[in-house]
Amino acid sequence: MKEVKNSQESSLTIRTMRAMVMEVPGQPLIEKTIPLPVPSTKQVLVKIIACGVCRTDLHIMDSELSQPKLPLIPGHEIVGTVVKLGDGVKKLKIGDLVGIPWLGFACGHCKYCKREQENLCENALFTGYTMDGGYAEYTAAFEDFCFSLPAMYGNPSGAPLLCAGLIGYRSYTMTGPNADKIGLYGFGAAAHILIQVALHQGKKIYAFTRDGDVDAQKFAKELGATWAGDSTVTPPELLDASIIFAPVGSLVPKALKDLDKGGSVICGGIHMSDIPSFPYELLWEERMIRSVANLTRKDGWDFIALAAQVPVKSETTLFPLEKANEALAAVRDGQVQGAVVLVM
Numbered sequence: 001m002k003e004v005k006n007s008q009e010s011s012l013t014i015r016t017m018r019a020m021v022m023e024v025p026g027q028p029l030i031e032k033t034i035p036l037p038v039p040s041t042k043q044v045l046v047k048i049i050a051c052g053v054c055r056t057d058l059h060i061m062d063s064e065l066s067q068p069k070l071p072l073i074p075g076h077e078i079v080g081t082v083v084k085l086g087d088g089v090k091k092l093k094i095g096d097l098v099g100i101p102w103l104g105f106a107c108g109h110c111k112y113c114k115r116e117q118e119n120l121c122e123n124a125l126f127t128g129y130t131m132d133g134g135y136a137e138y139t140a141a142f143e144d145f146c147f148s149l150p151a152m153y154g155n156p157s158g159a160p161l162l163c164a165g166l167i168g169y170r171s172y173t174m175t176g177p178n179a180d181k182i183g184l185y186g187f188g189a190a191a192h193i194l195i196q197v198a199l200h201q202g203k204k205i206y207a208f209t210r211d212g213d214v215d216a217q218k219f220a221k222e223l224g225a226t227w228a229g230d231s232t233v234t235p236p237e238l239l240d241a242s243i244i245f246a247p248v249g250s251l252v253p254k255a256l257k258d259l260d261k262g263g264s265v266i267c268g269g270i271h272m273s274d275i276p277s278f279p280y281e282l283l284w285e286e287r288m289i290r291s292v293a294n295l296t297r298k299d300g301w302d303f304i305a306l307a308a309q310v311p312v313k314s315e316t317t318l319f320p321l322e323k324a325n326e327a328l329a330a331v332r333d334g335q336v337q338g339a340v341v342l343v344m
C-alpha cells in the first residue's frame with residue numbers, strides 16, 4: 001500500500017493551482033495562482049470537479065458572519081476526487097469520489113460531540129469559512145468529514161447536495177413525522193432539492209416565493225408543489241410545518257400565522273434579518289420556532305443515501321471558476337432557477 005501511495009503522490013507533479021480568494025470581506029474575490037494545499041496527517045488532497053455557490057458564502061463576504069479565516073477560499077459544496085493521502089489516512093483511497101460539506105471538522109470530545117450534536121461542536125471548523133474551501137482547483141479536507149458519493153453525483157449536479165440538500169434535509173427532519181403539509185419559504189437551491197425528497201415520502205408542499213416571482217412559482221409547480229404563491233399570501237390550508245430558507249425575519253410571524261396547532265416553523269438559514277415582534281397567540285397551542293445549525297455526519301450519510309434512492313436531480317446553472325463573482329451576484333439576485341455551481 002505504501003508503495004502505491006508513494007507512486008500516486010509522485011505522479012502529482014502540479015505544484016500550484018488557481019483559486020478565487022477573499023482577501024478582504026466586502027470586496028470581490030481575486031483570481032490567484034497559489035501553492036497546492038498540503039494535506040495534514042488525517043487529510044486528503046482533493047481535485048475539485050465542482051463547487052456550489054451558497055447564500056452563506058454571501059453572508060461571509062458581507063461580514064454577516066464574523067471572523068473568517070483570511071485570506072479565504074470560500075465554498076462548501078464540493079465534489080471531487082482524492083489525489084493524495086496524508087500519512088494517517090485509513091479509509092479513503094486515491095481516486096475515490098467524495099463530497100466535502102460545511103462541517104469540515106468536529107473535535108469528538110466536547111459535550112456537544114459526546115451527545116451526538118457535533119453540528120454544535122465547540123471546536124468545529126467550517127469549510128470555506130474557518131478552513132479554505134472549494135472555489136479552487138484543489139482543497140485539503142479531513143477524511144473523516146468527507147462523504148463518499150455514488151458515481152451518479154460525480155459531476156456538477158452533485159455539488160448542491162452538499163449544503164442546499166443537506167441543510168434542507170436537516171431542516172426537513174425537524175418538521176417531525178406528523179408534518180404532512182409543509183410550507184417552503186424561498187424556492188431556491190435547497191427547496192428544489194427538498195421538494196423531491198418530501199414528495200417521495202408522500203408529503204404535500206406549499207411553495208412561497210418573493211412577491212410576483214411567477215417563474216419560481218411555476219418551477220415549484222412543475223416539481224410537484226400542491227400550491228405556490230407569494231410569501232405574503234395565506235395558503236389554502238393550515239400547514240403542519242414551514243421551513244424558511246429566505247434570510248427574511250418578517251417571514252417568521254407570517255409563517256406562524258398559517259400554521260396548524262402543534263406545528264413548527266424551522267429557520268434553515270445561518271443568518272436572518274431581525275424577527276419583528278408578534279402576539280403570543282400566534283405561538284400558542286404548542287406551535288414552535290427553531291433554527292437549524294450546520295449538519296452532523298449522520299445527516300450527510302442519511303441524506304446522500306436517500307437522495308440516490310429518490311433519485312434527487314438538481315437543476316444547476318454553471319459558471320467557470322474565474323466567474324465566481326458573477327456566480328455570487330446571481331445567487332444574490334435570486335434570478336437563477338435551482339442552484340449555482342462553479343466548475344473547475
Ligand SMILES: [Zn+2]
Nearest residue numbers: 107110113121
Ligand atoms: Zn466537539
Ligand SMILES: [Zn+2]
Nearest residue numbers: 054056163164
Ligand atoms: Zn451552504
